[in-house]
Amino acid sequence: MPWDLNSGNPVFVQIIEHLQDDIVLGIYKPGDKLPSVRDLATDAGVNPNTMQRALSTLESTGLVHSERTSGRFITEDNEMIIELKKSLVKVQVEQFINGMEKYGFTGNEILELVKQYVKK
Amino acid sequence: MPWDLNSGNPVFVQIIEHLQDDIVLGIYKPGDKLPSVRDLATDAGVNPNTMQRALSTLESTGLVHSERTSGRFITEDNEMIIELKKSLVKVQVEQFINGMEKYGFTGNEILELVKQYVKK
């Protein structure tokens, strides 16, 4: 049985995740105009091509859209953003629990662990 | 401020993680002989060179060691394995909680979320 070897994280993917987080966290709000590709690239410390790739890929999800020459904007669909957050949280929690169960921890043991680490 | 863009996961790194998990889970026990580089490569579905790279890298941690021509073996130091497991668990829990807190969840909310997902 082949192992699972599909967690490569290229920079442009990490950029997408970063932008998704910013949107979900409300740093960018529905309808907001994003900084230009070039400015974002400078902020992130990456090549404009890489930022362009991240943005145009992110675009295919509908979360952002570009107005050819006036800029790029966050979706006005607040429900989409809320759903994205739910989805991101769900994935993160499930991955965590799966990982812990793989190590042999029971549900209660996982809860105890989280309790311990939360109190710091 | 530059973004944090350092989570690339090449295959040989994922192999290391996979092997660490197998050791921590007791699939390989202290002193056990590992399958040959070529067999492991076939198992994993990767090139022998890639497996060799993963193994020789893992070697530098002391978790495994090679006897030139007779094979490669898991450390007999059981304490090292226990410590590795603790460390892996700690990293996973902390990363999870940090991620959740970034999304604005409080300690109690995180616990509630875990509780929900654990019961499935």
Next chain:
DNA sequence: ATTATTGTATTAAGTGATTAGTACAGTAAT
């Protein structure tokens, strides 16, 4: 009108990871 800014497109080069193929020397099994 002129200028700056926008997203987008294109070509080229460089880098790291991976695969492929081959080879060598030492040990184990027979």
Next chain:
DNA sequence: ATTACTGTACTAATCACTTAATACAATAAT
């Protein structure tokens, strides 16, 4: 002794990602 297996070494080719540099057309700002 012979054979098979072991880790290891080496070169070459390929691929995806990234960077670099440049260019174009449409809009915004002046």
